[in-house]
Amino acid sequence: MEHPVYFDNAATTQMSQEVIEAMEPYLRENFGNASTAYQAGEVCKKVLEETRETIAWSLDAKPAEIFFTSGGSESDNWAIKGIAGAYKEKGKHIITDKIEHHAVLNSCSYLEKLGYEVTYLDVDETGFLNPEQVKNAIRPDTTLISVMFANNEIGTIEPITQIGRIAREAGVLFHTDAVQAYAQLPISVQQYPVDLLSASAHKFHGPKGVGFLYIREGVTIPSFIHGGAQEKGKRAGTENIPGIVGMGAAVKSAMSNMRMKIRRETMLRNYMTEKIMHEIHDVRLNGHYNRRLPGNASFSFAGIEGASLLVLLDEDGICASGGSACNTGESRISYVIEAIGVSKEYAPGTIRLTLSKDSTRKEVDYVVASLKRNIARLRDEV
Ligand SMILES: Cc1ncc(COP(=O)(O)O)c(C=O)c1O
Structure with a gap:
């Protein structure tokens, strides 16, 4: 990879x-x-x-x-x-x-x-x-x-x-x-x-x-x-x-190549979403399932801090971003995540994964495997 x-x-x-x-x-x-x-x-x-x-x-x-x-x-x-x-x-x-x-x-x-x-x-x-x-x-x-x-x-x-x-x-x-x-x-x-x-x-x-x-x-x-x-x-x-x-x-x-790109990115994002929802428990997809940007996926994982997950993803060479804005060392829930009413259990564990025309299925598989391993680690399941 x-x-x-x-x-x-x-x-x-x-x-x-x-x-x-x-x-x-x-x-x-x-x-x-x-x-x-x-x-x-x-x-x-x-x-x-x-x-x-x-x-x-x-x-x-x-x-x-x-x-x-x-x-x-x-x-x-x-x-x-x-x-x-x-x-x-x-x-x-x-x-x-x-x-x-x-x-x-x-x-x-x-x-x-x-x-x-x-x-x-x-x-x-x-x-x-x-x-x-x-x-x-x-x-x-x-x-x-x-x-x-x-x-x-x-x-x-x-x-x-x-x-x-x-x-x-x-x-x-x-x-x-x-x-x-x-x-x-x-x-x-x-x-x-x-x-x-x-x-x-x-x-x-x-x-x-x-x-x-x-x-x-x-x-x-x-x-x-x-x-x-x-x-x-x-x-x-x-x-x-x-x-x-x-x-x-x-x-x-x-x-x-907009039409083709939209189709390709949507398929890859749906593949990633389904894989995450299937392989990781206690997760929610933020935003609308269909009426969303082709490359955008935002997830909240219960019982973890998104900021800690991002550090572990970075160690695996993965660039993603959080749904929470870090302010003076304090991790705050993003106002967008608050506005859509994500519960207290899920909101801190929010991350955003956004694909481009160059993203591949192999990359998605790698990211999901890393997410699975690191979330289990943060949840003290391993
Ligand atoms: C919805 C939206 N509006 C405005 C901006 C700001 O754009 P720029 O970085 O070009 O100033 C961004 C960038 O993150 C954005 O996502």
Whole structure:
């Protein structure tokens, strides 16, 4: 078995060979600044606009609706704070849910300090947000609904179409954090009624520190970074050309074999899930069984600490992550695991295993064998 066995693809992914090759000329000879008028700049400007077209094509959007950013966190911050600021005359109420990424939750809590009101909706035991709850939470002063496309910890895919329709009928803007879903699932902004969508390249075999925000034509949003005239004056700063080129290559690759990849990853994840549920006792699968990201599996094992299990997995050369955030040495239960109501007996023993297009059955067998052995050890069964 080649090590490490990397089963933490929701945290980040390995850049693929074609991404590195696409970026290389822009790290070497094509180092120009896209804002300059001479040829070395023109080359960069051209590839910048070509990548914008590629991304727009992947979403059925228009190139003018794609704005490059430094990644998911910036896109979420921009969407939420930007819309809140632009529409504050209409109202200062935002709707989101309790299992969003911190980039959304902390943007909302920042706004609360400025006098905005935020409704954090509950999700059910699979992490699913009921669209009816969203409908009931809308008030005359609601300006934005922000609900993630799919959850990063438990993989549950949210009812984006229904929520988008509800938002549209009520005249409220709808943002979705699609960082875990974009380039993993087919997403068309013609089909999904979203007004803003965040994505990040390092989640789909692209480079870190680059992403984009889709902003539907007609949506008013102020600049998030003030300075030069880049990105139509909306997002200042010399463009990260190598990163943007790498993201474009990763998008092309993801789009070219998406259906096959989804089928393959889903089968492998189901194989892993069934094997774990069958071979290890007192375990629960977190999230929805079917309506989840192809590569995501999250488990809670009764009677153990997830953090201790991760250490033992690491000793076996396995990269996975926990469902609990470690804070000043104390192991806390993740807010997502809390929100879906996992019992006290199971919640501390939560781990997340996330596959990629490169994961294999052999790796799954190795990981399950390691889990079985190490969990028995932690439970003092051997
Ligand atoms: C759902 C979700 N939103 C936002 C982010 C932040 O993205 P980035 O790392 O590109 O800032 C992540 C990354 O973990 C994520 O999973």
